[in-house]
Amino acid sequence: MTMPPRCALAAAICVALPFVVPVAFAQDQPDPTTLDRVTVTGSRIRQSELETHVPVQVLTREAIDRSGFKSVADVVQNLTASGAGLNTKFNSSGNFGFPPDGGGVGAGAATVDLRHLGPKRVLVLVDGIRWINESSGSGVGSAVDLNTIPLALVDRIEVLEDGASSIYGSDAIAGVVNIITRKNVQGGDVELHYGTYEDLGGDTWGVDMGYGGGTDRLQWFVGGSYFKQEEVSSLEYGPSSVPVPGTGLANGSSATPQGRFVFLDPNTGLVHNLTTNTGATAPTFVPGQGCARTDDFHCFTTADRFNFAPYNLLLTPSERKTVFGQVRFAFNDNIGAHARVLYNERESANQAAPEPFFLGTDAGIYNHWGESSLVISALNPYNPFGFDLTTVGPDANLFLLGRRPVEGGPRRYRQDVETWYVAAGLDGSFDVNARPWSWDVNVVRSESKAEQTNLGSYNLRRINEALGDPAACAAIAGCVPLDLFGGAGTITPEMLAFIQPVVRDESENTLTLASANVTGALAQMPAGPLGFAAGYEYRKYEGSYQPDPITVAGEYNGVPSGPTSGDYDVNEIYVELAVPLFANPERGNALDMSIAGRYSDYSTFGGESTGKLGLRWQLADELVLRGSFAQGFRAPSIGELYGTLSRFDATLVDPCSGAANAVLPECVAQGVPADYVQTNSQISVVTSGNANLQPETSRSLNLGAVWSPAFATGTAWSERMDLGLTFYKHTIDDAIQAPDAQAILERCVFQADPFSCASYDRSDRGQIVRFDDILDNLGTIRTDGWDFSLGWLLPEQSWGQLRFDAKATFVSEFELVNESGQAEPRGPGVEVNDSAIPEWTSTLSTQWSMGPWALAWNMRYIGELRESCGGANGFPICDDSVADRNRMEATTYHDLQASWNSDAWLRGLRFVLGVNNLTGEDPPICLSCSLNGYDASTYDLPGRFFYARVGLRF
Known part of the structure; x- marks a missing residue:
């Protein structure tokens, strides 16, 4: 809903009780009187963290190290509020094709999803400023690739689990991930790391380096990161060796190395459904024999289907190189300048089974070379049927020819991605009536380019030519007649040389940004200072996707796509107030309110206003009630607006x-x-995209409480305890979807x-x-649930100190209502389309430390799920074939890490040994998932992952 700015400021009052102390990766909270006033995610007003009105989970550097993960994506994807984000366990190529949003398949990238609302609805910031969207090589992406931000650069990660469009603009419907970089670094550090999966391989190794220093006026920090991950074949895991575990070849492909031929014999009027006998050479056709035949063909059955699963990857290879640097210079006590530079390279790959040919009037590939203009000549020396097989006109008699050319090898998609980011600005402070104010001005220019090289695909026009009249083929340079009828091994290198090209696709995303912000205290009110922030931001997005020329010409045998190009810009202003309503320091209680409004003017659809209102009520020193109500919106992306007709092959x-x-x-x-x-x-x-798309709009509500009981503070059995409870609710209208x-x-x-x-x-x-299946503003999404948290620090004893941090998320509702007013299959406790929404997810982190030693034990729990049997009705592996319902049991992962730190050599030496998935849990078998027999966006790879690290500070 669009409203003028003044209305956005008066949106609605909400009462929320989100908990202050972050949970699974919590950190100690000092007394609010000792906190510096800083900018915290979720507000532009400088304030102490305990004064915020929204739930912000802080993942400290220490907590990140204890997790055992070596990427930003792995860290945030294991939060209990996270949904199904893309990662390197998801072999996203081949028939996944080009999704409706025009963003491509994102192969090799990693994204974050909060509240199961999708990566496009999560805003990713670095030091409070937007990061560039990824380039996939196959489309114009609309989400951030977290693999472009190395952990070596990260000081902490702040996760806002609430809508924040009035503070940050578009995309912040589900929340905000703000990555805070390292600053004020003195000296250097280097860390080497190595890890491997016990039974699978998939070795990972790398090095992170950083060095910083400064003077009274100058501070600087530079560093680099290298990460390499080896691939793991699907053959390494038993359930991944068939298309759907437990169903044999029932869900296999009808395009086989032997070939499948469905045609009408013009001489008899019979329709045949044949495949070549194994080992047949120079096959012959006996008309009118039906399936009772003794020649070189037999009728196609389920047993003849092709098992494509062994060609896939469980873990995709990835190599990432990053260099970065940042500097800050203070001209005087009141004015300074800052700059940040990052360059990231990624080489990654995906693999799929040999690319099939589907030719004929029933092929459904939307290509005239294979569906309406193909004639397999009777003169082709390999045509065994003695008559033309044609798709042309009323005499069309070729309904389907499916052939899997294993001679050409598997499809291999290689991505080469380059991302650079440059930011600079000025900042300063001044006083007004003895009240401190601060300001900043920022400019950003960033670009991400990707090239995807595809080996193992085919040119349909050339296939058409090679199957036609041999005399016409002979007149074309390089053309030799093609044999699709003799079974595996009959496609020669000379045939492949003519029909198999190298396909290269390119994509690019560019971000230009300028912003100015000011914050301070407008006045001193009876209950405290009246906080104020205001600012302006300009952003321009440019994006393009250019497929290979043979794709544009309609000759590509694989998944077709059209070029995409577009841009848009936005001008925004915002205002935020922090209003103290009541304060009684003697009784430890206070009541304050936050108000924010933002107006955005887009070149594509016009203006949009959003507002946010929150209350924080500190009933006593140990109990806080707080909450927020927020309007939000997400502008359609370049791919959603300008994406041209493309295709993906869905397993239906x-x-x-x-x-x-x-x-x-x-x-x-x-x-x-x-x-x-x-x-x-x-x-x-x-x-296809849709240039008439309008923004999605949303409403978010948070209600919660945090209790730090006095009886558990500063006692013999408890140094501090924090208990948190939060209710959240998100509603999205006009959701952009197919x-x-x-x-x-x-x-x-x-x-x-x-x-x-x-x-x-x-x-x-x-x-x-x-x-x-075209994009439109079709749906309404509603989701709500509860977050529970516990942080408990025990007093230090002679045997060391213990800390427990726990968080659990319960999703009580998730409903996506489509254009017909009916609910889509997704819901709490349901697995669908390679993504799950568990009703319960939880983490428990136990940390013990004594002197240089530390031991961490983390538990990660994913609740039980149910799914469709994925076409496996009647197979014993499905729990309830009649109801088409299969149960996926709950899974608990145990992670263990031991570390030793010493300052005896240089500035510090650290050794770490750990194992994730200590008990070797396998993911539950998923019958409806597309690849590898499990949901790679929800579960770890099968088996244990061992790792070791050594770090040195100097």
Whole structure:
């Protein structure tokens, strides 16, 4: 909802009780009177952290080190509020194609998702300033790749689990991740690290270096980071060796090395569904024999399907190199300058099974070279049927030719990504009526470029030429007749040389930003100073994606996509007030209010206003109630606005498939024949951006409390204890999305929904040959839940000191209502589309320290999930085949780390040994997941991960 700025400032009052002390990675909280006034994530007003009205979880450097993780993404993805973010365990290439948002598949990148609302709805900042969105090599990304920010640069990570568009602008619907960099560093440090998976390999190693110093006026810090991760093949894990665990080849591909041929014999009028016998050479065709044949073909059955799973990767290889530096110079006591520079390179790769050919009128690949203009000539020396196989006109008789050319090797997608970021500015302070004020001015220029090289794909036009008249082929340089009929091994190197190109795609994202901020105390009120902040920000986003020329020409056999290019800019102003309403220091209670409003003017859709209001009520020294109500919005991204027609191949179950289902009323109404069986489980879905998209709007509510009981403070059994409880609720209207393709099929067949039925077409044989899934402002998302927390520090004893930090998140509601007013499949406790929303997630961190020794034990719990059997109905591995429901048991990971620190040599020496997943838990088998038999965005890789580190400060 759009409103003028004055209305945004008066949005609504909310009462919230979020807890102050961060939980699973909590840190000690000093007395508020001793805190410096600083800028804390969630507010632009300089204040002590205990005065904020919103829940901010702080992941300290010490807590990050104890986690055993070596990337920013791994750290934040293991928060209890995190959802299914992309990471290097997700082999995101091949048939994942090009999602509707135009952002590409993000191969090799890592993102953060809060409250299961998606990475695009999380704002990532570095020192309070926006970071550039990633380049995937296959689209214009709209989320930050956290792999561009090395842990060596990080001092702490502040996570705001609340909407903050009125403070920071677009994208902060689900929350904010603010990465605070290291400053005031004196001397140098270097750390070497190595890790490996016990039974899988996947070795990782690297080095982090930093050096800093300064004078009274000058402070500087430079550093570098190197990280390398080896790949792990799907063959290393048993459940990943078949398309869907426990179902054999039922979910395998119909494009096989032997070939599948569905055609009508023009001489007999019979439709054949054949595959070449194993080892057959120079196959012959006997007309009219049907499936009872003794020649070189037999009728295609499930047993002939292709197992593509062993070609995938469990862990994708990645090599990252980063150099960075920052400097600050004080001209005098009141004015200073600062600058930051970062350059990051990433080389990563993904792999998929050999790329199949799907040719014929039922192929559904949206390519005329394979669907409407292909003629496999009877003169082709390898055509065994004695007549033309054609897709042209009324005489079309080739319905499907599926061939998996294993001779050409697997598809290998290699990403080369370069990101640079330059920021500079001025800042200072001044007094007004003896009240301190501060200001800053910032400029940023950043660019991310990616090139993706694809080996193992094919040119459909050249396939067409090589299958046609040999005389026409001979007139084309390099063309030799192509053999798709003789089974594996019959495609020669000369044939491959003509039809197999190297495909190169490029993408780019650019960010230009300028901002100015001022904050201070407007006046002294009876209950304290009236805090004020205001500012202006200008941002310009530019993005482009350029696929390979053969893709643009429509000749690419793989997943097609169109070029994307666009830009937009935004001018914004904001105002924030911190109003003390009441204070009684003698009784330790106080009441204050925060008000914020922001107006954004976009070149694409116009103006948008948001407001935020919060209350904080300190009932006593040990009990605080606080909360906030916030409006938010997310502007459509470049890919969502300007992305052109592209395609992804979705693994779908056609509800009309099979004799029992083809007679359903809606199936009959669609002209599905009584003997219809879905030819291929992968159905091509066409997607596109939409220039008419409007912003998403949101409302966020936080209510909570934090209690630090006096009876557990400064006693013989407790140094300090903090208990927290938070209720959160997010509602997003006009959510930008494309409907779930599987849900479209089911709503059409079972509910006769007109919108769903209009989204796809069938051939006269029942096969789905068109499926459109275009972005729009379609949905409403509602989610709410609870955060629980405990932080307990025990007094130091002769045997050391103990600390316990725990956090749990319960998702009580998650509902995505589509354009038809019906709920999509996602919900609490449900696994769908390779992402899960567990009802319960929790962490417990136990830390013991004594002198130079420390021991940390972390537990991570993921609650039970349920899922569709993913087309595995009737198979024993599904818990309830009749109800199409499978249970995925709860999983608990145990992580153990031991460390030793000594200052005896130079400035410090540190040794660390650890193991994550100490008990070797395997992820629960997922029947509906696309690859590798488990949800890689929710669970760790199978087995234990051992690591060692050695660090030196000098």
